[in-house]
Amino acid sequence: MANLTPRVPCYVLVHLRASLELVPGFSLFANVRNLLDRDYATFGTLSEVEEVDLAEAPDAFNPRAYGPGAPRRWTLGLRARF
Secondary structure (H helix, E strand, O other), X not given: OHHHOOOOXXXXXXXXXXXXXXXXOEEEEEEEEOOOOOOOEEEEEEOOOOOOOOOOOOOOOOOEEEEXXXXXXXXXXXXXXX
């Protein structure tokens, strides 16, 4: 069955990183991962939904399961070098 199901869809992510030196030894940095906040799956697998009753999904019938990718993440910080 695994070779007959469609592949996990392709995806493209945009990451940005910047740094600004404020004074010698101190810099401000910013990092944005998944700038466009795309929904994507990092992998796909098959599971036995008919054999296991899940309280979270009582009417589950699709055996495909996806590993969700990380949502948008922002990081801002101050870096010091001694």
